[in-house]
Amino acid sequence: MAVSVDTVYQRVLAILNKEQRGYLTPQEFNLFANQAQMDIFEQYFYDINQFSRLPGNSTEYSDMLDVLNEKISAFEAEGAVTGGITLPADLYRLGSVKVSYVDPITAVSKIAEAERVTKNEYLYITLSPLAAPTVSRPIYTRDESQLKVYGGGQLTTGVTCNYIKTPTTVEWNYTMVLGTAQYNASTSTNFPLHQAEEQELIEKILEMSGMLLKDPSIYQYANAEETERIQQEKA
Template sequence: MYIDRIFQSVKALANTDGRGNFKPSTFNLHLYNSILEKFEGYVYDINQEVNRENRGLINGGLENIPDKIRQKVAHFLKSGTITHASGLYALPEDLRYFDTIVDGTDNMFETCKDMNEFNIIKSVNAAAQYPIYIKIGTNIKVAPSTITGNLIIYYLRNPLYPKWTFTVVDNAELFNPSAGDFQDVDMHPSEEDDLVIRVCQKFGISLKEPDLQASMQNQEQIEFNQNKST
């Protein structure tokens, strides 16, 4: 499992650093904060790489860095139906960032930066073919007011909170992915090494690249031996 590989790597490095064991709950918290850091950095990374691409500094295909970042972002892309009630549409609870809102005929809604802009556009544009919206708390208000049907929202959701679940055997915590509240790492698998580094830093571990490589190789050997014995 993705989360157990990170857990075992951090544990091995913590022991190497003389810090001993740590609580799984603390590990889960540090891992979640590391995931949020990576998530929030994606938008900045895309803008930076697109600027480089526009200057002709990036090739296409597998070398296209912006596309690779977009693939990581797409892991969190989600769609849902929102319904009209009391003049507003309630937003999904797991929404973090908007992508697109469309109606039943694929008309795309344009966002307004404030209520003043919303009212100005609404007053001069009453066509349902050019709808607008503004976010108000956990809802959106749309115009024209004739729009009351269900809408489809595409958005980036919040990352799920990771949970390394375990069973205690002889006073030792053994990984148990069968637990009902287990949650694996909710992020593109390519981020594994960076998440290990970030979690270690939150535990106060000064990590160097050779340390990480040695830990990962050691973990792979342990998993190989376990699989071989079963």
């Protein structure tokens, strides 16, 4: 489930206003909200790398790898590689590249996973008749946002990929009513992150707010809350 952008904004404002520490405009909040979201999202992959080196916990719900994979699962997607070259516009991390083809012997539609190779490896592979790629044993090279998929020649159709998509841009939008900004749910965009990330989002936005407002007490408060939350998670 997503995290309500309005809930996060209102909680941030409530903490800032508690001791008249200042005000965070919707534009400032949106900027900080998206930065906080990407910080949390990118941390998933660093944490997976770290936790994968440790033995799994016997308790299913406390196994951090399972928790992280559950959070990332909301961003898993499958899309077409247009012309066999162009990757989906919202791609964050590429997973597997697949080629659809018809078996020339059985006339049955099949899917083969392409193997990624470097450009140097591609040159050596194509020089060897036995190692040359086919539609049933395709390969691909990658250059920034584009692929080149080979299987008996460069393939331009029937190429798809599994990937992790970039989180959608968060926005707290509003309409002006009697000079006051009123939340407009129909034009706003919630955080696509797991609902468990609500507290961390608030903490990170508060930290950035403290720097903007030049109030170290806000940063210190958010940092203390974050430290306490992390200790509870590790307990």
